[in-house]
Amino acid sequence: MLLRHGDSGDSVKDLQRGLNKLGSILLVDGDFGPATRDAVVDARTVLERPGVPEADDVLQQAVAAVPEPFPPLTAAGVTFIARLEVASPGEYRRLYTRPAWPSEQSGITIGIGYDLSFVDQAQLAADWGDRLGPDAMQRLAGLAGAPGGADRLAAVADLRVTLLDAVAVFVARSLPRYLEQTRSIYPQVDGLAPSRRAALVSLVYNRGTRLEDRYPVRQERREMREIQALLAAGRPDDVAGQLDSMARLWEGQPLGGLVRRRHTEARLWRSGFGALQLA
Numbered sequence: 001m002l003l004r005h006g007d008s009g010d011s012v013k014d015l016q017r018g019l020n021k022l023g024s025i026l027l028v029d030g031d032f033g034p035a036t037r038d039a040v041v042d043a044r045t046v047l048e049r050p051g052v053p054e055a056d057d058v059l060q061q062a063v064a065a066v067p068e069p070f071p072p073l074t075a076a077g078v079t080f081i082a083r084l085e086v087a088s089p090g091e092y093r094r095l096y097t098r099p100a101w102p103s104e105q106s107g108i109t110i111g112i113g114y115d116l117s118f119v120d121q122a123q124l125a126a127d128w129g130d131r132l133g134p135d136a137m138q139r140l141a142g143l144a145g146a147p148g149g150a151d152r153l154a155a156v157a158d159l160r161v162t163l164l165d166a167v168a169v170f171v172a173r174s175l176p177r178y179l180e181q182t183r184s185i186y187p188q189v190d191g192l193a194p195s196r197r198a199a200l201v202s203l204v205y206n207r208g209t210r211l212e213d214r215y216p217v218r219q220e221r222r223e224m225r226e227i228q229a230l231l232a233a234g235r236p237d238d239v240a241g242q243l244d245s246m247a248r249l250w251e252g253q254p255l256g257g258l259v260r261r262r263h264t265e266a267r268l269w270r271s272g273f274g275a276l277q278l279a
Contacts, residue, residue, distance in 0.1 A: 001057065001060075002054060002055070002056050002057075003015055003032055003054065003055040003060070004032065004053075004054040004055070005032055005033070005034075005036075005037050005053070005054075006032060007032040008030050008031050008032065009030050010030065012030045012031065012032045012036065013028050013029070013030045014060075014064070015032075015036070015040075015055050015060055015063060016028045016029070016030075016036060016039075017075065017279070018060070018063035018064045018066060019036070019039040019040070019042075019043055019063060020075040020076070020078070020079050021063075021066040021067070021068060021069055021075045022039075022042065022043055022046055022047075022063070022066055022069075022164065023069065023078075023163065023164045023166075023167030023168060023170075023171065024036075024039035024042065024043070024089060024163075024164075024167075025078075025079045025082045025083055025086075025088070025089050025092075025163070025167065026039055026079070026089065027088075027277040027278070028076075028277050028278060028279060029277050034090070035088065035089050035090055037053045038053075038089065038090075038093075039089065040053050040054065040055050040059070041053045042163070042164055043059065043062075043063055044059065046164060047059070047062050047063070047066075049062060069167075069171045070171045070175055070176075072179055072190075072194065072197060073175065073179075073194055073197055073198045073201065074194045074198075074273075074279075076194070076195070076198070076273040076278040076279045077194050077195065077197065077198030077201070077273070078167070078170070078171055078175065078198075079278055080198050080199075080202065080268060080273070080276065080278055081175070081198060081201060081202045081205060082112050082167060082170060084202060084206075084261055084264065085112050085113045085205075086112055086113075089163055092112075092163050092166070093163060096111075096112075096161075096166070097160050097161055097162065097163070098157060098158075098159065098160060098161075099140075099153060099156045099157060099159055099161075100153070101148040101149070101150070101152070101153045102148075103148075104148070106148055107143065107146060107147055107148045108140075108143045108146075108148050108152055108153055108156065109148075110128075110140070110159075110161050110166075111161050111165070111166035111169055111170065112166050112167065112169075112170040112174070113170075113174075113205070114127070114166075114169065114170075114174065116140065116143045116144050116145075116146070117143075117145060117146060117147055117148065118145075119144055119145065120144055120145050121141045121144045121145075123144070124137070124140060124141060124144045125137065125141070126173070127169055127173040127174075128140070128169060131161075131165045131168065131169060132159075132161070132165075136156075136159050139155065139156050139159070140156060140159070142155075143155075143156065174205075175201065178201050178204055178205045179197075179201055181204050181208075181209050182200050182201050182203075182204040182209075184209055185204075185209045185211060185224075185228060186200055186204075186227065186228060186231055188231040188232070188236075189201075189231075192236065193272070194273075195268050195269070195272045195273050196236065196239075196268075196269050198268065199243070199265040199266075199268045199269045200227075202261070202265055203224075203227075203243070203265060206258070206261065207224065210224075211224055211225050211228065218249075220249055223242040223243070223245050223246040224246070226242050227239050227242050227243075230242065239269055240266040240267075240269040240270045241266070243262050243263075243265045243266035243269060244262065244263060244266045246262045247259045247262040247263055250262075264276070
């Protein structure tokens with residue numbers, strides 16, 4: 001069965017699930033729109049099956065045979081966290097293929113939330129050396145471990161990181177580290193369903209592992225400590241309420257991105273990947 005732009009239905013959903021194992025970070029909505037078309041183009045390149053941006057039976061079978069990229073979270077969990085970081089594949093291509101300087105508190109960032117200020121040159125080379133060329137690696141090496149800045153951004157502003165390269169590094173290098181960090185404060189993570197595991201890793205990816213308050217009046221780490229206690233007590237169903245409660249820390253801020261993120265993590269915790277069109 002040939003699938004092409006404009007098609008819809010369960011066969012398209014199956015295709016989208018397979019494409020997400022390659023790093024396409026699509027919603028599994030059954031709509032063969034522009035994002036799915038672009039993902040098919042990428043898949044043909046990666047799988048070395050050149051052709052038009054349509055999915056014939058041969059391509060569909062090849063995509064379906066792709067293994068899970070990161071089994072602890074599954075492709076759905078990888079997609080969940082990646083979309084929280086970059087919104088969608090279209091937004092990644094529009095806003096994130098070039099290096100960015102997200103805030104004065106961050107370093108220069110590439111790919112999916114990869115902040116160069118938090119790595120040294122050796123780590124950078126291990127993570128990206130097989131994805132970016134020698135010139136790009138040499139120029140980025142000077143930014144490893146350094147704060148951001150307009151001049152530093154200008155020095156690498158012409159570099160480009162494709163979506164599939166970004167997701168490949170995210171899966172192979174970043175997520176294993178963040179899962180280990182999650183395990184360090186929430187050791188019960190391995191016994192959770194992949195959807196709940198993904199929600200916790202997303203939280204740690206965004207907020208880190210610190211449990212102590214820096215501002216006691218605000219108690220900005222209260223819910224993270226409570227999640228630890230709930231998991232230790234065998235009460236995982238109550239964790240979603242703490243994720244919702246944590247949104248208090250960003251209420252009233254412009255755009256409200258972290259408010260939405262916490263509520264989305266809570267929804268994932270309660271309802272699983274299917275409720276968010278990820279499975």
